[in-house]
Amino acid sequence: MDELEQFRQETRAWLEANCPASMRVPMKTEDEVCWGGRHFEFSSDDQRLWLQRMGEKGWTVPDWPVQYGGGGLDRKRVKILHEEMRNLGCRSPLSSLGILLLAPAMLKYASEEQKLEHLPKIARGEIRWCQGYSEPGSGSDLASLSTSAVDMGDHYLVNGAKIWTSYGDKADWIFCLVRTDPDAPKHEGISFLLFDMESEGVSTAPIRLISGASPFCQTFFDNVKVPKANLVGELNKGWTIAKHLLQHERSSAASLGATAPGSRKQSLQEMAVDAIGMKDGKLDDPIFRQKLARFHVREQAFTLTMQRVGDEMKAGADPGPASSLLKYYGSETNKERRELMIAAGGLDALGWEGEEFEEGRLARSWLRSKANSIEGGTSEIQLNIIAKRVLGLPQAD
Amino acid sequence: MDELEQFRQETRAWLEANCPASMRVPMKTEDEVCWGGRHFEFSSDDQRLWLQRMGEKGWTVPDWPVQYGGGGLDRKRVKILHEEMRNLGCRSPLSSLGILLLAPAMLKYASEEQKLEHLPKIARGEIRWCQGYSEPGSGSDLASLSTSAVDMGDHYLVNGAKIWTSYGDKADWIFCLVRTDPDAPKHEGISFLLFDMESEGVSTAPIRLISGASPFCQTFFDNVKVPKANLVGELNKGWTIAKHLLQHERSSAASLGATAPGSRKQSLQEMAVDAIGMKDGKLDDPIFRQKLARFHVREQAFTLTMQRVGDEMKAGADPGPASSLLKYYGSETNKERRELMIAAGGLDALGWEGEEFEEGRLARSWLRSKANSIEGGTSEIQLNIIAKRVLGLPQAD
């Protein structure tokens, strides 16, 4: 038996022994997602236990180095771990913007000391992070940000406001773009700071969205003192880190458009069959049927393109240009999917409250999807990027 | 019996007596259109006679003043004449760019002498005109024209080249935009000249189009002497005339998109029924059927909008902003109509030569339609105009 096979067997045995039974069934609602953090209320003891056990083993982030709280596994072993988790139906022990967004940037740009301080707590789900990028008024022009951090000798004094801070009211720490040189060209006076959301002068206000949910906050900084040790990378070079991080965000947003493998929710096709009915083996509405087919063609073409881009990257290609295509197409595809769900469901899909409408699940998801082409770089920005960087079209003066 | 009724009876009697029987049947091909001009070869004696009789009566242009060769009729009598012609199936005695484009500008901007010289010949179909506007390289930026007319004391010396001159090789005279002040801002150094295409130094070369036809020419001017009396309007104020003329052109281009009343050609709907067949009272292809219905909705909505704009103008509204809308929508609608004809006809509609394909009638009309959104101001130009003049959107510096 080779080493990998042995690893697989050990992994399976460990998971069977350590993953509580209730953590092996699909989540019913988003409330069962484990986000970790200082004030997180676990939905069950099993949830807490599962995070704790995986965190101790470093398997919340199996590919990270051991000294940063990771599992230190190579790519093949990571794949085996994920396969075995999927086979047993294990839930993800931790969802975390720290893992998803901050850590890749930290691993590349932070000092060894910073990594040792912050990454293990992210890995174990002890500290929950939020992102302080957008500002009221900055919109797509992220680099126009005006939150200031003034050098006060032993600390920075931060003043300003951020918007679209995901779960800002629930996060423990924030990674934040601040302006440290107001006189430099706009991309050159920005720095990347980390600080505790419990610092004096930090306050948050949730933003209610058209879907009715409030996943985002406005976050205000009023003379917040941030130790100088919390600067990541060089002073005034924060834009480089920001760009790196945005590209990660864009790639993960793209996956919205692809077919989610093994998704437990009712698929659009099933929903259409239920709502419209079949006749002679065909959906009993030739127009909707063709719309659905065209959607599936586009969805499948997009999914194949994600795969092709991945395969090309493995073969050494540069992923740069592709991320805008995938972000653009992925968000437009997901919006179209939601529109078709509304069309298939008719007025049933436009109900808002009450059990008969599942509290407006379809309508709210539909409304939520409208943000796909705005957040993480609008569709217009992606098209600009493609025109300029990929097609090399000339730019107006 | 009131005067109008009497006019109607007299008109009918005159038409019955003077319109040859062969001029009362629909034209079979475009070759039967009467364009007039010095070198025009009439397709029949009847065609020549019909033009001559109508020209003598001034009824080729019934609403023009009598002194310019018109019929001097008021609006109600013009309408009666057209109704009676339609009732008897009389062909139009004369098709003429002179009537359609030049005359409205002449009536507004030319001197009395110029009107008396040129308009009667236009009315009687003695002189055929072409338009010298676009130049190679000028495209949508018409005012960037560089054909020069230099003041030589008693005449202008014209040098340069024009493109898209409709029937330039068949026309007798040209109305032409020329640059008379090369140092002025581009809209302010342009003048409006008339000259004989038989002048020394004028040559033409037909342009073959993707449809296979060659209705346009390139036209070259090599030291062409033009008498100063042939300047229409003020020197360097030709752009005003040009704009007036372009708006006329745009409005007539828009009508492409509307349902042609009483068109003798097979309609798209008839063609679709023939090519696709009916089943249970419906077109036997639910997808094409819906496409056709959506096209008809747009065509009908457009036709109603033409009517509404007309009614609003009668009620005193400014037609200005509407002409771009109508030009844009009309050309896009006609392109869509041709695409649907191709889709309905399948490969039969893509044949090119041979009787079985009517010598490619459908394919060539389809290809011809692609120019609708380019000529007379591209669709992009129309959208720019709407954004700027109608919506008042700010312009980039």
Add this chain to the structure above:
Amino acid sequence: MALVLNEEQHLLKSSAEAFFRERAPVTALRALRDTADPTGFSRDLWREMAAMGWAGTFLPEEYGGIGCGYTELGVVMQAAGRTLAASPLFATVALGASAVLLAGSAEQKERLLPAVAAGETLLTVALQEGPHHRPERVATSAVANGEGYMLSGAKTYVPDGHVADVIVVVARTAGAGDEESATSGEGAGDSAGTAGLSLFLVDREAAGVMIERRSMADSRNMAEVRLDGATGELLGTAGEAWPVIDTVIDRANAVLAAEMLGSAQAAFERTMEYLKTREQFGALIGTFQALQHRAAQMFCEIELSKSVVLKALEAIDADAPDAALCASLAKVQVSDMLRLVSDEAIQMHGGIGMTDEEDVGLYLKRARVAQQMLGDENCHLDRYARLRGY
């Protein structure tokens, strides 16, 4: 007939726009929503509207109406659409009064219509039995019972059903409303299933009537109406109601299209305003040509929509033979247009458009609900094709 408003209609337009702007701005809908108002509109406002004659625009003067037409009702609804104003105009007037006027006996008309015109009685029509508009798919049955009828079945998405005093119910006195014809895959109005339909007046207080309000994304009013042996009073001829139903739907659709057009105009104007004031990358976003062209395309679609709405209303008032065609034409064009405009309004507003605080989201929600009501664009494309003979 000219496709322009006459002078009186222009005046009505101005006063209706001013009325809704001042008395029922978008904040009024927000207040109804956020307080979970049990009526879902303001009864006071409705009385004022009735006092201005708007509840009786197309009703003859003998029934307390002002003897104008649907064009005038459309003008008022278009103005209401601008501020998303909730009122009984659609359910009580466009649907209910149309049905009573078309099918009612002289006695029924005298009993109901003056009260409608006075703003005292609220009506609605209970048509649908599923989430999609399929007017011929009726399973609700009516059985003759001495002088009246006993109705049983479940009606859904009844506009204003939770407050209507009298509900006009479509029920089947004969014919097949069962699976057989219901799965024929045909759109609205296919002859199968339309024979045997009848209309009944049902009192909301009658025994066997159960009404439950439904909460919709657009915060407007819908209800489920279940009938369990409820007494119904026949309206029109038993078994032959289809032509009336078909005509009521056309009239209500033309009026709904006018409302949708008003909403689109308001959302569009709001968006143009945003393009003229919002800066990004050191420039007003309205200077970006890609946005300019999309804005110009929206403008064109709105202009076309104006024409088809006016045409549909005028065709109804002229009792023109192509009134049905024009109603479907209007619903298709306006639905397509509103989809574009409501989506673009959100996208062009960016993040701010996603917040509940900004109004464009309310326009988007209303857009999709209105689109589905009485048949979406696909449903009416099918009907339009049928009416054109292919």
Add this chain to the structure above:
Amino acid sequence: MALVLNEEQHLLKSSAEAFFRERAPVTALRALRDTADPTGFSRDLWREMAAMGWAGTFLPEEYGGIGCGYTELGVVMQAAGRTLAASPLFATVALGASAVLLAGSAEQKERLLPAVAAGETLLTVALQEGPHHRPERVATSAVANGEGYMLSGAKTYVPDGHVADVIVVVARTAGAGDEESATSGEGAGDSAGTAGLSLFLVDREAAGVMIERRSMADSRNMAEVRLDGATGELLGTAGEAWPVIDTVIDRANAVLAAEMLGSAQAAFERTMEYLKTREQFGALIGTFQALQHRAAQMFCEIELSKSVVLKALEAIDADAPDAALCASLAKVQVSDMLRLVSDEAIQMHGGIGMTDEEDVGLYLKRARVAQQMLGDENCHLDRYARLRGY
């Protein structure tokens, strides 16, 4: 399987692109058109292509092929599409050789395929009987006659039919090809009508074969083939040819999609070049954001098309169960994309794009003909939906 070309396929791509660029540029098609060339392609060129193994990419070595696959044929066709190069690759190889390889007896394969691979014998498949792709609507009949069959009927739009040495004819040995099933309103492949179909080899010189060339808008080769008691040699099992026909169409469609992709890429590149050099209003038109966004959208559609074409070809080579689904997927995506790209190429070129002198018009013409061949996007959307079970 990875969705990337391997090293050999990359090399093939480079050499094929260079070959067509140098040996069959667009001017070659113009010359064929303007001289009304009776063959419609260059036989010399075809011999060279065959010498490079391209006539036998997917044929086993025992039949003179190079034992690669459809992916390689697709790579070559994509390169040919770039310059609109006319050659027997589609009719002889993608259609004809596919049919013979799938259905032929060992003797038939030995007789025909090595000659195909060597570039000596030209084949085609005569499928259609009307202007639309409806492969199950076959009225051409085949009647057993001693050892062979007598074929009668009319086939239309037979690619390269005017020069093919052997024509594979789809004819009916049983079943209904008459109006009854022909008006079923179903797309390609509906079971009604597919039973009883057979394939026959027909010699172009045989008695009762009348071939007439058809002149198409894209200047490519089509012919009408009329059979009047012509002798046919059975290919495969009588009455059971449908699965073979269906598979041949899938394979040819994947190859055709590759050609269409190549054409789109060339037209797109040409258009981008124009945007970078054409000035209007004192600026390069490529700086106009509205055009930039439309260009970027075309880019996205082309990228998606690359993925589906490669997937379809790989699925054929892997004999994957979803090969049929992938073929229809590719045809739909590529047809939609090419419609967009060919229209935009003309529009963005403005007046110059309307002239015969500029090449983009040739790409537009080829686009629509290719789209119609073997089923347009609507036909394949129907099939795609059916294959997904709805």
